[in-house]
Amino acid sequence: MRARHIPLALAATLLVLTGAAGCVPPAAPVSAPSCPTGARVVGSSIEDLQRAVDAAAPGDVLRLADTTYAGRLVVSASGSDAAPIVLCGSAQARIDGGDATTGYALHVDGAAHWRIAGFAITGASKGIVADAASDIVFDRLVVEDIGEEGIHLRSGTTDSTVSNSSVRRTGIVTAEYGEGIYVGSAESNWCRYTGCEPDRSDRNRLVGNTVSDTTAEAIDIKEGSSGGVAEANTLTLSDVAVVDSAVDVKGNDWRIAGNRVTSAGIGIEVQQVADGWGGRAVIEGNTIDAAIDAYAIDVAGAARTQGSVIRCDNRTASGAEVRASLACTP
Template sequence: MNAASRAVWLAGAALAVAIATLVVVLATGGDGDSARPGAGPASAPPASRGGAGGGPSAFATHPAPTGTATAPRPVGSAPASADAVTCPAATVEAGDATALKDALAAAEPGDVIHLADGRYEGRFTARTPGTAGKPIWVCGGPGAVIDAGGAKGGYAVHLDGADHWRLVGFTVRNAQKGVMADRVRHAVVQGLTVEHIGDEAIHLRAFSSDNVVRDNTVRDTGLRRPKFGEGVYVGSARSNWCTVTRCEPDSSDRNVVAGNHISATTAEAVDIKEGTTGGVVTRNTFDGSDLSGSHNDSWVDVKGNGWTISSNTGRHTSEDGFQTHEILDGWGRDNTFRGNIAHVDGPGYGFHLTPVDGNKVTCDNKVTGAAKGLANTDCTA
């Protein structure tokens, strides 16, 4: 082989390796993150992939609703990492607002930021991603209070593209929104007290998927506008997609909302928006005594697909206990309500499904005080 032929052969071999590498990356999804604004449409992971942490998940796929998305969507189980987390030993100590802002700005994978008891005035943003092996932690007790100064503007804590963060144990209050997650994967929000909030207390938005919101106390929301006073809010309304996700469906998928105590909310305790798929709402307690009425008339409203709502307990509501709605054609379907206890004390149903098709209420749900009965459909085994 002469020199010219050898050069051609080597260039061809290099091209073949590059193409093979690209195929592998596309097949495995690269680093596992969905697309984000500016990077093209969000796509779901293949059915064979696990949830958070890479563990096995019983995902199945079904076609996206016509005209709303471009890829099969995962339906089914919670991420494998939904267990409670425990804070490691601190690597960074923060005793005031300036120290906390400095720590967030300088955070690197593996950092554990500890909040001493006291008041941290201001609004705080994290942008540096952690990793699966080295998440970034912010830990404190209930006496460590992040106070954003009022219910009319701003986020007290904003995870902005900050994957693999752990917010554990402290108090968040006096903000338009308490904890906001934008473009975030594999985060944990655990054991916080989120209170005195203008709109939603905890919001997962803009393709924020595979996150866990568990064991938090959420109360006293809707101080700015009662109709926006949800406790936990997943995704975005269709009317906001062109603002939040460049007109793509906000596929904030496979999130887990577990073990939270949610009360004194003027809108739903948990609001699950159209465009979201495959999450779990389980073991929460709801008190709907302060629901503001109109469309805010249930503890849980599911407008996404393939969610499992199980083992929750609710008391007091202005209309129904649990609802589904089809805001957009093909959404609000294939959701399962299992083993919930609904003390409705109201004029509606325990479970009001619109549409009924594809949604299921199992016969092990318990309903009392609902003027219209268990559900607007027969229960199933």
């Protein structure tokens, strides 16, 4: 029997998370609920898990068993605005795709209104991919030992959140594709994913995550994406990375705020790689330690005339003013 009757405390939390579609809520700590008492525990095989997810209906609460699910999971059913579907687990629950050279460990494909929380994901070319999804919360997940990117919101995925999660050891097969958290897709891939139109993966929020040991950017925001927030994350780009910045912003109207960034190269970079993109970023309140010969914040090339703002409250860990390519704005 499905656990469709959500406890009142859980229902209240879900309503807070759901929010109004079409606007960016104020950035603040976000957390999906822990697995509530009475959640339906899924069987211990990946086939059991896939069947449960396929049959899920609005308001269902599914709990992973404390085991390793060997295989890949596809989420394509949808909850509702008032009754999202919850897929949760403990730190002892894991989805292991088994091969870091191919596939997606968790693919959210065209689904809406899910809260996915609390377990680990490993063993695939891409850890989590969300395609054409909306109102998905990925919370308190561990994504590790991935061949390419850890978490990718793509193909017009909107109004979704990655929060309180740990992403580490990405790019172990293909270093240049080893981003930690990746939003949108490059212009060269728009014909593949979005009918040759910009990949408008808009109004997404990246809040309170820890990203480390990536071979590409800790956070990469592509041209085509607008109106998102990256706030209160701890981001480390080591000297083994094959890129030059911990955070790369190529979309429009992104707010990059309150992050702790440690980089062997540039800390935060804003670029224009496609006409009409790479504009109006607001960069404020970050603590950034970059390479001694690199900018902590670099609004580069043509992006310098696109209205981005660097606030004067960005500092190094010692409290010094950061080195930036544009004068700061109080």
